[in-house]
Amino acid sequence: MTQLRNIAVVGFAQAPIVAHDAHRMSQEMLYPVVREALAQCGVERDAIDYQTAGSADYVDGRPFGFVAALDVMGTWPPRQDSHLEMDAAFAAHYAWIRMQAGECDTALVVGYGKVSEGQPERVLNLQLDPYYLAPLGLGPLSTSALQASAYMARSGATDRDLAEIAARNRAAGARNANAQLRTPASADELQRTAWAVEPLRQGYIPPIGESAVCVILAAQGKAESMTKQPAWIHGVDQRAELQTLGARDLTRSASARLACEKALAMAGLGGANDVDVIEMLTTNPVEEMIVRDAMGLPARGDTKPVINPSGGPIAGHPLMMTGLIRLGEAFRQLSGTADGHAVPNARRAIVHAGQGHALQQNLVFVLGRERRWS
Amino acid sequence: MKRPVAVVGVGQTKHSARRAEVSIPGLVREAVDRALLDAGLEHRDIDAVVIGKAPDMLEGVMQPEQFMAGAIGAHLKPLVRIHTAGSVGATTALAAVTHVASGLFERVLTIAFEKQSEGNAMWALSPNMPFMPPLVAGAGGYFAPYVRAYIARTNAPPHIGPMIAANARDNAGRNPCAHLQEPMTVDDVMQSPMLWEPIRYLETCPSSDGAIAMVVASEAAAKKGPRRPAWIKGGASYAEAMWVPGRDQVNPAAGRACAKHVYEQAGITDPWKQIDTAEIYVPFSWFEAMWLENLGFCDIGEGWKIVERGEQKFGAHLPINPSGGVLCSNPIGASGMLRLGEAALQVMGRAGEHQVDGATTALGHAYGGGAQYFAMWVVGSERP
Numbered sequence: 001m002t003q004l005r006n007i008a009v010v011g012f013a014q015a016p017i018v019a020h021d022a023h024r025m026s027q028e029m030l031y032p033v034v035r036e037a038l039a040q041c042g043v044e045r046d047a048i049d050y051q052t053a054g055s056a057d058y059v060d061g062r063p064f065g066f067v068a069a070l071d072v073m074g075t076w077p078p079r080q081d082s083h084l085e086m087d088a089a090f091a092a093h094y095a096w097i098r099m100q101a102g103e104c105d106t107a108l109v110v111g112y113g114k115v116s117e118g119q120p121e122r123v124l125n126l127q128l129d130p131y132y133l134a135p136l137g138l139g140p141l142s143t144s145a146l147q148a149s150a151y152m153a154r155s156g157a158t159d160r161d162l163a164e165i166a167a168r169n170r171a172a173g174a175r176n177a178n179a180q181l182r183t184p185a186s187a188d189e190l191q192r193t194a195w196a197v198e199p200l201r202q203g204y205i206p207p208i209g210e211s212a213v214c215v216i217l218a219a220q221g222k223a224e225s226m227t228k229q230p231a232w233i234h235g236v237d238q239r240a241e242l243q244t245l246g247a248r249d250l251t252r253s254a255s256a257r258l259a260c261e262k263a264l265a266m267a268g269l270g271g272a273n274d275v276d277v278i279e280m281l282t283t284n285p286v287e288e289m290i291v292r293d294a295m296g297l298p299a300r301g302d303t304k305p306v307i308n309p310s311g312g313p314i315a316g317h318p319l320m321m322t323g324l325i326r327l328g329e330a331f332r333q334l335s336g337t338a339d340g341h342a343v344p345n346a347r348r349a350i351v352h353a354g355q356g357h358a359l360q361q362n363l364v365f366v367l368g369r370e371r372r373w374s
Numbered sequence: 375m376k377r378p379v380a381v382v383g384v385g386q387t388k389h390s391a392r393r394a395e396v397s398i399p400g401l402v403r404e405a406v407d408r409a410l411l412d413a414g415l416e417h418r419d420i421d422a423v424v425i426g427k428a429p430d431m432l433e434g435v436m437q438p439e440q441f442m443a444g445a446i447g448a449h450l451k452p453l454v455r456i457h458t459a460g461s462v463g464a465t466t467a468l469a470a471v472t473h474v475a476s477g478l479f480e481r482v483l484t485i486a487f488e489k490q491s492e493g494n495a496m497w498a499l500s501p502n503m504p505f506m507p508p509l510v511a512g513a514g515g516y517f518a519p520y521v522r523a524y525i526a527r528t529n530a531p532p533h534i535g536p537m538i539a540a541n542a543r544d545n546a547g548r549n550p551c552a553h554l555q556e557p558m559t560v561d562d563v564m565q566s567p568m569l570w571e572p573i574r575y576l577e578t579c580p581s582s583d584g585a586i587a588m589v590v591a592s593e594a595a596a597k598k599g600p601r602r603p604a605w606i607k608g609g610a611s612y613a614e615a616m617w618v619p620g621r622d623q624v625n626p627a628a629g630r631a632c633a634k635h636v637y638e639q640a641g642i643t644d645p646w647k648q649i650d651t652a653e654i655y656v657p658f659s660w661f662e663a664m665w666l667e668n669l670g671f672c673d674i675g676e677g678w679k680i681v682e683r684g685e686q687k688f689g690a691h692l693p694i695n696p697s698g699g700v701l702c703s704n705p706i707g708a709s710g711m712l713r714l715g716e717a718a719l720q721v722m723g724r725a726g727e728h729q730v731d732g733a734t735t736a737l738g739h740a741y742g743g744g745a746q747y748f749a750m751w752v753v754g755s756e757r758p
Contacts, residue, residue, distance in 0.1 A: 002477030051613075057457070058436040063429030063498055064459050067743050071615045078628035080635075081613035081747070082465055085430070085437055085457035094454060094469065100476035102376040126436040131397060133441075240453035242444040258450055356440045361453060 004266075006371045007099050008223040008230030011216035012328035013037040017180040017209040017316035020116035026060065029212040030112045031072035037108070037214040041226040045074030048216070049104035051081050052095050054088025055320050058123050059113040069112055080104065087111070087281070088213060089323030089353035089363055093236055095217055105222050111213040111321030120208060120319060127357060129243060140283075141205065143357040145197035147250040148286035152199060154251040157289060159199060161300050163187040165285035166204045166314055173311020175341040178325075180209045180316035204284050206317035213321040215328055220371060231334040231349070234372040235266030238363035245358060256294035256352065256362035263350075267366035271296050275348040275366065277333045278305045279326035282352070283313045287359055291352055294362075305350070306343045309333065323353025323363065330367050375475040375639075378757055380596040380603035381718040382481075382589050383413025389553040389584035389703035392491035398438060399445035402487045402585045406446060409483070409587035414600040417447035420589070421479040426456040426466030426486045427707030428742075431498040433489055446485060458611065460513075460655065460742025462486065463586070463710030464749035465611045470590045471751070480595045486711035487585035495581045495706070511570065514578055514658060518570035520623045520745065521660040525572065527624065530678035532572065535659035536563035537681055539577040539701055542656070545688055546698025548728040553582045553703040563659075577659035577701075584705030586715050593757070604718035607735070607758050608639030609751035616744055623745045629668040632748040636737075637670070640752040645737070646671050649752070651693045651720050651730040652737040653713035657700045662686070666694070669739065688728070696720070696728040710740030714751055721755045 013036035015021075015029050038045060051073050055066050066083045075081065080103075084091045088111025095107035115123075121139035128134040128143075151157065167187040173179035190203030216226070223230040239255035239262075242248055264271065272278065272295040282288035288307070289299040297303050308314075310329045313322050330349035332338040338346075351365040385408025387393075393401050410416060423446055425439045435441065439448070439455045454473075456466040463486035470484035496512045524530065540560045546552035558576060566576040596603040612635070614621065614628035621627070633645075642648045654669065656662045666677035671692065680686050686694040695701075697716040700709050717738035719725040730736075739750040 004477075056436065057429050057431060063431050064743060066457070067459065067616060067746065070613055070746065071617050075613050075615040076618045076621075078612045078614040078626075078631040078748075080610060081458075082456060082469065082611055083458050085455045090454065094472075097476045097478065098472050100376070100478060101472045103472060103475070123436065126430075126434065127440050129441040130433075130435045130438075134435075238452045239450050240440075240443045240448045242449050243441045244444065247444070255450060356437075360440060360443070 004373055005100055006220040006232055006373055007096055007217055008232045009215055009327060009331040010218045010223050010226040010230050011037040011040040012331045013040065013214050014178055014325055014328060015212040016178045017211045017318055019180065019208060021210060026112045026114045027068045027072045030069055030110060033212045033214045034073055034110065037216050041216055043226060048106045048108045049080065050095060050098060051079050051108040052091040053083045053110045054086050054091040054324065055111065055113045056085055058126060059115050059118065059319050061118050069110060073108060073110060087323035087353055087355045088321050089327055090238065092215055092217065092324060092327055093238055093363055096233060096236060099219050105219045107217045109215045109217065109324065111324040113320045114210050115319045116208055116210050140357055141197045143245060144284055145200050146245060147358040148199050148284065151251045151286045151290060155299065159191060162204055162285040163191040165288055166190045169308055169312045169314040172309050172341060173315025176310045176315065177340065179311045180207060200284055206283055206313050209316045209318045211318035211321055213324045213328065215324055227335065229335040229369060231331040231367045232371050233365060234368050235263040235366040237262035240361040243357065243360055250358055253290050253294045253359045253362060256291050256359060259362045259364040260295050263364040263366050267372065269366060272350055273304050275305050275350050276346040277309060277343045278307045278350040279310060279329045280308055280352040281313055281323045281326055281354050283317055290359060309341045309343050326351045326353050327365060334367060334369050376477055377475060378593045379471045379474045379590055379606045382591045382596050382599040382601060382603050383409045383415065384588050384715045384719055385409030385412055386551050386586040386712065386715065387584045388551050389582040389705055391580065391582065393583040398433060398489050399442045401489055401583060402442060402485060403445055405585035405587040406485060409589055413589040415481065415589060420447060420481055420483045422452040422473055422482045423448040424454045424466055424470040424473060424482055424484045426462040427488055428460065428462055429498055431493065432495060432706065433492040447483065458742055458747045460706060461710050461740040461747040461749040462742065463708050463712065464714050464738065464740035467588060467711050467714045468609045468611055468749055468751060471606050471609055474590050474592055481589055481591045483587060483589055485587045486708040488705035488707040489583045490581040490705065491583050514570040514573055517658055518573050521572060521658065524624045524660060524664050528675045528678060530663065533560060534663055534678045534681050535572060535577050536560045538659040538662045539563045541687055542695055542699050542701040545696050545728060546702035549697045552698040553580050573658050579657040579700045579704035582703050582705040584703060584708050586708050586711045588715055602722055604721045604753040605757050607752045607754045608636040610635040611749035613747050616746065624664060625668050625674065626745050628746060629741065629748045632750055633669050636750050636752055642752065645669065646692065648735060649737050650733040650735050651696060652739065653695055653697060653699065653716040654739040655700055655710060655713055655741050656695065657704065659701065662694060693730045696725065696730055710749060713740050714738035718753050721753050
């Protein structure tokens with residue numbers, strides 16, 4: 001293994017997730033978030049070597065939507081830049097790779113987009129194979145429901161199990177000032193909500209939400225002066241798999257399992273039980289069970305690591321930035337800034353992010369309060 | 375860069391108006407298969423896939439790399455999708471280089487494509503921006519005012535654009551992959567309809583279906599390959615904001631900054647003397663003269679004079695776009711990577727009929743957005 005650099009999350013700001021910000025364009029939502037993240041680090045934009053973003057034109061409803069973000073990211077004078085048509089967590093991973101290549105020491109990573117201006121179920125239908133799947137009209141709810149049915153049939157998980165996981169996330173979301181759903185709901189209440197697409201109920205899935213997110217990464221030597229407690233990246237890996245629903249075992253996530261194994265190995269940890277907190281990009285209770293299983297944790301019931309103390313995507317899911325928020329939440333937990341939803345004495349965290357239908361692509365970070373490499 | 379990186383395989387399609395007989399992944403696989411064959415590798419040898427294309431609206435598929443994950447060999451591998459407007463093909467290849475330079479990946483497959491016949495580029499490239507009157511003029515309508523500004527500043531005569539277009543077509547005649555190969559004269563171009571003054575029909579890039587793929591590799595992996603590699607001597611991607619008072623779209627600051635950074639890495643102090651050939655992103659004829667200045671090949675106001683003297687022709691001092699360039703093949707998302715890939719082929723000595731004799735150092739360049747995104751590399755025949 002090549003010699004790796006210690007790189008940390010040193011700043012994180014987000015707009016509170018709302019169903020619809022009627023007054024601001026996506027870049028107007030993003031600008032104060034970029035300023036806040038820079039202010040947290042006590043630096044101006046000139047101190048940052050590199051910038052990158054994650055967003056999707058189809059979420060923006062126009063080509064080149066990301067160009068508008070340049071103006072609020074401080075792209076003058078000209079900056080070294082890239083943009084990923086992916087959840088912004090993947091942009092953070094790419095920035096980390098750039099830092100490993102020695103091409104920069106600090107990076108600004110943003111995610112944005114106003115999903116409320118479109119119809120996500122129809123927009124995300126266009127992610128599917130245009131020849132075989134998209135014409136069937138499937139959206140992410142339908143593909144998630146197919147996955148959930150298959151998982152429940154294999155594992156014996158019940159509607160009640162799903163309700164309890166959703167209720168746990170809702171209770172956590174109530175303690176998170178940036179969550180969209182801030183009222184707790186009991187498993188009984190959620191189990192009485194109507195089917196969205198059977199076996200997923202309205203109470204088990206996220207509402208449409210929008211936000212804007214900025215993470216600042218810095219390498220050892222810079223990170224220490226930018227924050228009191230950096231969240232050092234100990235390991236990271238991402239893996240994709242086939243989209244074709246019939247070509248993979250929907251009840252398991254091979255790509256999440258592999259990404260987690262690789263990230264844990266890079267971190268020098270034996271398993272997911274070695275961390276205190278996990279933030280997962282799981283948009284319904286079955287996805288959470290499948291990712292827990294992929295991490296080697298029990299799919300149901302209590303786990304040693306606290307899962308989604310922020311409430312997770314079930315309490316707020318702004319498309320294309322939900323993953324980057326997970327990374328920011330890990331920073332909050334490890335830096336002692338999680339306030340109302342802090343996990344006491346959190347020293348290590350796992351971040352899971354992903355994109356695509358039925359957990360098609362998965363990204364796992366392992367972070368800690370101490371530097372990984374000497 | 376932490377360690378040397380090389381191009382060890384290049385593959386591209388024959389670019390054409392409409393590849394109706396293949397699907398989107400079918401088109402992409404032609405390039406991928408050729409690149410892997412060129413590198414003497416198979417999918418199992420690849421550690422990660424980095425793919426780019428221009429707006430998804432061009433084909434009407436959101437993040438098409440997701441449905442193509444199997445076709446491009448990305449199952450259970452890292453898959454990265456880049457989108458930086460017209461520069462995307464170049465930014466994508468540079469992202470692949472970064473992956474290898476990090477020491478974490480030995481061989482990365484990088485791909486760029488566009489299948490424009492699946493949609494309507496004029497529609498997809500005419501965004502309706504909030505609070506702005508829709509131009510519905512596509513990229514040509516957007517860039518024509520900058521060309522007029524260039525002419526006003528430099529007093530360039532009107533035949534410069536047509537000379538560039540005719541030369542590009544002459545070059546494309548030597549490139550079997552080029553889309554437009556019918557010969558044409560400067561007079562033919564001057565007689566063609568005016569689209570966006572001063573840009574005429576024959577000074578405009580086509581809409582193409584096409585794809586390119588490359589394998590970039592570490593030094594150790596490159597040494598095992600069957601080919602003489604092209605070494606990356608410098609690379610960078612820069613952007614600049616849209617709304618800045620005093621911003622200059624004729625000679626953009628981001629282009630100058632990017633070139634400066636790349637030349638510094640490559641040890642180039644006099645690009646006119648040290649670079650043997652350049653593949654630069656010229657979607658409308660006049661941009662060739664503009665970019666010659668922006669890239670530092672000459673002083674400001676001198677770019678059109680290079681064209682008038684014919685010094686950028688094939689066989690002359692600095693052949694520009696020996697492949698025929700974007701004016702003759704424009705699968706938009708692939709066009710930037712085609713520039714970088716063609717530059718690599720030149721220093722590998724494998725450009726065939728359009729090989730520039732003795733080319734050992736070549737520039738590949740792309741731009742995008744409102745002349746805001748710039749990405750380029752310098753490749754060489756010798757390990758840096």
